Amino acid sequence: MQHTLARLIDWSRPLVFTAGIVFAVLVAIGCASRLSPAFPNTRTASVLDGSALGQINTLLDKTLHAAPLETTLWGIDVRSIDRNERVYTNNPDLLLTPASTLKIITLAVASQQLGWDDRFETALFTNGHIERNVLHGDLIVRGSGDPTIDTDVLTSWAEKLRMQGIHQVTGNIIGDDRITIGQALKRSGTPSPPQLGFGWSWDDLAFGFAAPAGPLQYQENVVAIQITPGRTVNAPAGLTIQTAGSGLKLVNQASTASRTEPSLIQLRRAASTSNLVVSGSIGLGSSAIVRAVSVANPTSFFVQALHTALEAEGVVVRGDAVDIDRLSENQQDSATNGLQSLLTNQSEPLSTIAVEMMKRSQNLFAESIYRRLGFSFSDSSSAIVTEVLADWGIKRNRAIVVDGSGLSRYNYLTASALTDILVRLYQNESDQTLFLATLSTANEDGTLRNRFGETASAGNAHAKTGSMSHVRALAGYVKTADGEQLAFSILANNFSADPTDVVTAIDAFVSALATMSRGDF
Template sequence: MLRPATKVYRFGFVLLFMAVFFTLPAQAATGLNAMRALAAEGYDVAGLVVNLSSGERVAEYNADQLLSPASVTKLYTAAKALEVWGADYRFETDVLVQGQRRGPTIDGNLVLRGGGDPSFTNSGLWRLALDVAQSGIQEVSGDLIVDESRFGRVTCVTHDRCKAEKKSWHSYDSLLSSTAVNHGNIAVVVSPGESIGAPAHISIDPYPLPTMDVRGSINTVKGYGAQFSVSRFTENGSDWLKVSGTIGVKAGTHRVYRSVGQPARYTGNLFREFLQAAGVKVGGKVEVSLLPETGDRLSSYQGEPLNQILGDMLYYSNNLIADVLTLNIRAERNPLAPVNLTIAGGELQSYARERTRASAFANSSDAILHDGSGLNPDNRLAPVDLVALLDGVYQRTRDFPYLLGALRVPAQSPSRGLSGSNEIWDRLSVKTGGLSEPVSVHTLAGYLRFKNGDWGAFAMMVNGTRANRWIPRVKAFEAMRKDLEKL
């Protein structure tokens, strides 16, 4: 019907052609039939696919519906962090000296001042300990003070993290601190005993800590299997580990990670062990300060560049990295104000709404964000919000390559439901999201390349409902794949 009209050049017919042509994207923006089928089964479903090169909506279903986004929330954290600091920025952790230096002795305190570096690990602590030793210091008469004043004491706001203040058998529920090390986790190493019936060898990596008791035992049994549990408890200001179960005599070494209950104190105790190994003795206690500490800077350690931090955050969907970056965004904007995750999440919420209003694909947003990780089930985003964000980064030449490079190509992913050789999965760069409580949440958002070379962005969201709470991850992602394949 359109072809004959293109050959008519009279003014009235040209206007008619233009009117028809420019309404086509809205009419064509349907599809997503596999997602619609999930909606017919009683799930909350929404999706949007756009062509960033042409500015068209290619396919959509309930694109403005607010749903729980889970970890695709981290796309906002990544985009805002790139905007604030740039891809090469590095967070710093400092060592300060309080008191007088007398030869190899500090007559006073040593301060470890956290800079909110989410990439801070054992290697950073070891580098700082070597710097102290190589400066000629052999003894500190006073205390080792951990300064976590950049954020202050961060109160928990999600169920998982509040539980983790007293007990955890996970690594993803790490508590937040500007001085957290190893993503707020402790590594427990379990190896089989020398023979069947012998107790397994249990140690803490890299050093045993006098402040971390290990209670219980794991028995060595025949075979290659391992069925043991490790739980961390925090009581009366002290952490301890409870272990039980079995490990096969041929199972080899297993390493598990558990979040710690007092991340700043754990960092201080671990730093003390690194200092000891480097030949520096600390005579006093490990103390944690919520107020800024002063002193002469002895050493500074710069963590990984931001683009590498974002790659780790998005690939592993690391919640601590995401929420520490969110707290940093707030602290950077207002360093004198108290910081908590709800306030910091509000910064991202404002950013989300601004991005949507500025996009060619939408003009308003009711996005709700309480954190930067997506761990909070009360977060709400619509597909149009996510697409608007991706569009905004796509337009920023400085940042787009870094966000794109930090995303996952599904065909190369070990994630259940995304793996497998498939031409469609090869054309996507994505972030996944998932929650199991209070209902199932499965989300997928990112960039795609159409066969003609155009860039696209998409967001697909499936939430369980009260009447139909649970949907298998594989089922949700298979519906998304089928709809994308048709495009």
């Protein structure tokens, strides 16, 4: 392991830290019990003596390696953007699992290749004709992966169709999700991307955060399932899917426990199946438990929702909601021959969608943007990202990217690669403004809204979090007490400690950076 702390200033000038740096580090190494229970809210500077470098080195290293964190594998790279110099490193070039900090890579590449104003487009066609307020034929909807379509959007479509004089549809509502990554690649045998990411954990697939992606997406491809207790102990629990059209088939293995037993509900759904197994128990008399679960087929879910929206607005649909994959090849060709456009919907720009993606760490948004790269440039998304990163000087020995969200265990990044991207985005004025707006602000919003309270980082640090089993990460920006801009990337892997201890150490580390100051004495 290597760990070095480079001074932010010349050796001729003393290194200054606010009093908070020592406290912040001591909190993470278990010494806070002898001090105030909260971070001091002071900006009074204290000058360390000539051995400051060694002292700070020791303190930061103790933060990272003290019990119970001694088995944690760290990758850290901190740089001063203002002075173009490294501040602290710890295994900066070690490939580690980044979790959701990978979204920084997805957004960086998309913003440069597609542009911040790029928009998803979804179009509605018909293969029939309109006569006396009746559409004789099918409605065919084609999308490019817009992850933001909700009930309001579908309702507006229904209203626009009525304004065009369509009060009845004699045919089906067909979802055409056959978007490919390009005909040249199709001829060479390269398949379109699957709905699920490579390397996603099978036991995540039932949950809303691992929803499948596709060209047609509605309500983030998630529905809510409600679990209620039975009337007596050992009675089956009650299960209800709160949104129609999910395609899920509930397999009820959940029972009712006694009032004194804690409720524990488990969900399981294998890839490419619609059976959602609900097991565990819920306490007698307990309030309902609601869980967000992923739908089985995004296209079917979409067209069912569109069918419902049309009916709700008074457009009678005589046919069914159909995924085009359910039709024979002849039926598919017939349904999509001689199409006429009825309406086109554009999403908000990437700059707006990215705010939701980053602050909420919304995986479906990230996967949709990632896949759009492949669709737009007729190549696999992974190949596009790899090529762009290489152009930026980041080779595969520093970044291996296989999905857009960071859910895959096949993703590997070095801390130095992440910091390279952060510095690159910050140094371009328009990128800086738009990218900073997507990051969570410490103690204020997003995934950092409940972190860094009463520290120098509160309202100061802007960063993307990352979290999965035995992985915690944080990457972004923080200013020192002098207002000097730092970029940092912190990856923690393979720890056996309580994740809360790891997060505490990461937060203490960033708060220590926020208290650093250049003194002129």
